[in-house]
Amino acid sequence: MTQISERAAAPVEAPARPADPSAAESTARSAATAVTFAKALNTALADAMAADSSVLMFGEDVGPLGGVFRITDGLTARFGPGRCFDTPLAEAGIMGMAVGMAMNGMRPVVEMQFDAFAYPAFEQVVSHVAKLPNRTKGRVLLPMVIRIPYAGGIGGVEHHCDSSESYYAHTPGLTVLAPATVRDAYLMLREAIASPDPVVFLEPKKLYWSKEVVDLGELRRAFEDGSAPRTIGSAVVARSGTDATLIAYGPSVPTAMAAAAAAAEEGRSLEVIDVRSLVPFDDETVCASVRRTGRAVVIAETPGFASVAAEIVARVQERCFHSLAAPVRRVTGFDIPYPAPKLEHHFLPSVDRILDTVDELQWEDGQ
C-alpha cells in the first residue's frame, strides 16, 4: 500500500518537497504559471485557513508529511499543529470528531486517505453529517468538508481506486463535488469550505499532477471579492459542439475532452459538459445542451448500475424526450469490483469506447 501511495504521491516535477510555508503567498505575486491540480488544492486550503481561523485540517498523515498526496503540504508548518494535525488511525473517529467541531464553531476539513478507506466513516456520514442539520431544523449546521482522493487510473492496488460518488450522491443532505480542472480545484475547494452545508469533495487522483496555466493569486482575489462565478450547483460547457453532448465529471472529463477532439478530426462536433457539482445537480445546463444537440452520452468511471450516471440518463430522458434523436447512452465501468492495475484499462471508459458509443446514436445518414 505504501508503495502505491508513494508512487501516486510523487509529483510530476519533484518528489515530496519539504514544507514551504511561503508558497501560498508567493503565488499572490506571480502571474499565470503552470500549476498542478494538487498545488491548486493545497493553495486553496492555505488561503481558506489564512482567511478564517476556524478552518481546521485533519486526518491521517496530513500533518508534517503533508498527506500521502501532499495536498496538505506545509500547512502544519505555517498554521501550527492546532490547525492542521494528524489523528489516530480511525476514520469514523475523524468524521465524528469533525461533526462535533462543526457543531461548535469550527469549519473542519478532513481528509480520508483513499476513497475505499472512507467506508469506516460511513455511518457518521450518513447518520449525522447528512442528517443533523435536518434533524435540528437547521439550528445545527455542519460547515465541514470531506476531502476524498478518489477513483482510479493510477495503477493502484485494491482499495485505492474506488469511485464511491454514488453512495454519497444518494444521501440527501450532502453536497457532492468533483472538480476536473486546476481552476475548479481551487475555486470549488474554497467554495466547499465556505459552504454552510457539509460537502463531500472528490479529488480525482489521476488528475493530481495534471497542469494548467492559471494565476492562483487572481483566482484568490476573484473568490474573495465574490467575482468568481459560483460552482456549487452549476455545470459548465467544457467544449462547445453541435452533434451530440458528452456528459462527464471528475476523472471522466479529460477522457470526454479527448474523445471530442478525436471526433472533431472525424468531422463530428461533440459538446462536453463538465457536471462538476453532482449534488446539487444542474439540470438546466445539461438539458439545454442536450436539447441543442439531440443526442447524449454519459461518461463515468464507475460501475454503471444504480449510479450517478444512471441518474443523469434518467433525468435527461425525463426532461428532453422530445428533443432526443436517439436513446441516451452510458459509457461507464463494468459492474465489477475495481480491477487490478494490469486490467484497469479494460474497465475505464476510453476514447474508443466513447466514440463507438457515439457512432451508435442512430445517425440517419449512416455517418
Place this chain on the structure above:
Amino acid sequence: MTIPTNSDSTRTEGGVDTQLLPSPVPVQLIDHHGEAHPDARYALPDPQALLAGYARLISGRRINDQANALVRQGRLAVYPSSHGQEACQVSAALVLQSQDWLFPTYRDTVAVITRGVDPLEVFTLLRGDWHSGYDPYELHVAPQATPLATQLLHAVGVAHAAKLRGEDTVVLALCGDGATSEGDFHEALNFAAVFHVPVVFFVQNNEYAISVPLKNQSVAPSLAHKAIGYGMPGERVDGNDLAALLSVLGAAVDSARSGGGPALIEAHTYRMQAHTNADDATRYRAAEDVDKWIPKDPISRLRTYLRGLSLLDDAVEEQFAAEAEAVAAAIRVGLNADVEVDPQELFAHVYTQKTAQLREQADLLRDELSREAVQS
C-alpha cells in the same frame, strides 16, 4: 482514580500507571438501607444538594411513569424508560455548568429535562413530529442520539473545538453498557485521550442491551477498566446512589475542567422495565432478577437518609410530589394537543437553501395537498 496532568504521563518507563484503574468495587456513599459510609476519596455531597437532587429524582420517576402512560394512550410512539436509573439521569445534568455540554441518548430523556429543556420539545422526537425538537445551543444539549455510541465522537469534537479556543467547557457524554462494544466508543475514548480533551464518558451499565446481558458484550473486569487501555482514569460507581454519583461525576468534571483530560465513569444500575414498551422482557430475564433490584432503588435509600437527617418530612415529600405532578400534567396537556407540522418543512432543512430538485418536489407535495383540500 488519579488524574494525569497530560496524555503522555500515563505511559512510564517502569510500567503501567495502575492508578488509572477504577476502584475494585463501585464507589458507594449511601447504601440501600439509607446509611452513609465515608469514603477517603469522595466526599458526601452537602445535604441540601442531596435534598434538591431528591426532588429531581421524584420528578424523574414521575416523568418516566407519565411517558409510559402516554405510550399506552397512543400519544407517544415509544418510550425507553430510565425507571430505576433516575439517579444517573439527575446527576448527569446536575454536575454540569451552563457552558458545559450534555450528549444524551434515547434513554436519557430525564437527564435532558433535568438540564432544563422544555419537556414538550424533548418529546417531539417520540411523539413523531420531527426527529428532534429542541435547540441544542439553548442549553448546550445535543439531540438525543439513536445510533449507538456515535454521539461520543461528537462530544469529543465539541470539547476539542472548545479547547482550541481556550474555553472553559466540559462535555459529559452518555451511553449504555451495550454501546461500549461499538467501534465508535473505542474511537471516541482514544481520540479524547490522545487530544487530551475535557470529556467525561458516563456509561450507565443497566446490565442489558435490549435482550442481551452484559456478559455477552464484554468479559473485561468492568467497563471502567477499559479506561486504562486509553490512558485515562476509570471509575465505578453505584448507579443508584445519587450521593456517590454526584461526587464521582463531579470530581471527573472538575478534573476535566482544570486540564486533567477525559475520564470514563461506569455506573452500576439496572433497567427495571423492558427496553421500551415494544419489548417483551419476559423472553430473556426472570422476574426474580428484576425483583432483586427493588430494594436498591435510588429513591428509597435517599428518602431514608434524608429523613434520618430530618431534612425530609411528609410536608416536604408532598411538596416534591406536587411539583412532579405539575411537570407530568404539563406533559400530558401538551401531548394531548395535536400540533400541526407543516409538510413543507420536509424540504426546508436538508440544505441551507433548497436545491432546484427539492423546490420541484416541495411544489409537487404542495400541489397534491391543495388538490386534496379542495376535494375534501
